[in-house]
Amino acid sequence: MSVAPEKRSFVRLPREKRMRDIEKAARMVFSQHGFDAAPVNEIAAEAGISEGSIYKFYTNKRDLLHTVLRTWYLGMIDDFKAKLEGIEGTRARIHIVIWQHLKSIKESPDLCRLFYSEVRNAPDYYSTELYDMNREYTRVLMGILAKGMAEGDIRTDTSPALVRDVIFGGIEHHVTAYLMNRGDFDYEVVAQQLSRLVFCGIAADKPEPRQDLDRLIERLEQVTDRLDQKSSEGG
Template identity: 50%
Template sequence: MANAVEKRRAVRMAPEDRMREIEVAARSVFSRRGYAAASISEIAEKAGIREGTIYKYYENKRDLLLVVVQHWYEDLIAGFMESLADVEGTQAKFRTIIRNHIKAIKASPDLSRLFFTEVRGADDYHDSVLFELNRKYVRVLTDVIEEGMELGLLRADISTTLIRDVIFGGLESHASGFLANRSEFDVDKITKQLSELIWAGMALPPSESDDLSKRVERLEAAVSRMENSSRAED
């Protein structure tokens, strides 16, 4: 074991490659042991490097945790935006956002757990890069809701921050059993039920003027067809 570690130490790596290697090891150790029980020495052993090497790139264990979660969040946002690029319609976008969030939790329960329990409640969170990334992440949802309001699809009297908190807070609470390895987390079922429930509460019912407008359009189309048919017979 020692020989293998020494052999790996002798291999020179670019700083970004070394950091990636350390972060992969840290994620594994944090996930298995939890943040409090994890140690820099164990992470170094997992990465096959000296403990001191980690301190060349990271100030301490907390700094390493935040970087690991930050890179996950950055990838999450990039995937989020990519998945929405070809989605048309406010309701379809709304459903896609909810589905993507559920999928993210299910795909990375270890990092979701670390973010919920070790990062977000800490004193340094609101001054961190992760806080700004989280604001950017949830802003995607509020932008879609505001788009629906501008298009006249959603009620203008609802609070976008309230809807945001209901969705993300509700999903976090619902996922707690899954993150504790006590229950399953059905992506399709939860997406369907939550998106339909919230949308029904936000959507504007068709107004009488909308109904009248549609009836007039159908009547005009029918008259046009009759006129064209009459001309053809002449």
């Protein structure tokens, strides 16, 4: 006997709503498996949709990842600027930047790892919206450094780009174990230590007691004494 052809049926949703569903599912699956190991069909299943539909909204798997990370990054930038509002003083502002960055990492380790491992190392990163957003993020710190140099808090021979890289690169390395589920960190403590290291490393006008200089002076005095004596004897 012939089986009646089952009529497929499905729900049609407005584009925006459906995309939010997919991105929510994608965020889960990417967080759990990482990018490569995340099967698109699992994202589709999680979103209650067929695999093919994903490609109606996103050009490819990577585009979907970027979309997820963009919404996350937007929130981060907002938090970042809000926290900095009204803070005065170069050192305090650098501390906030470090503190807030560490806090964001602590709160979203999975997305953070995806950003570090999948986005930033990609060959086309520089033509990415996420790159622009990252620039906007780090530009805040660059502004603080420029102002600090103009106001005499920071040595004028400092390289702002290097300071930026030391801060964000240092943080990235320091939280790696945490991102890999192999350790933890206290962002209050680390922020304190790092901002001190950085600020002391770039601060202007420091007291200069030099031990070697003291020793030299002492010796010069001794020798001069001898010469002095000699010249008296001879004269």
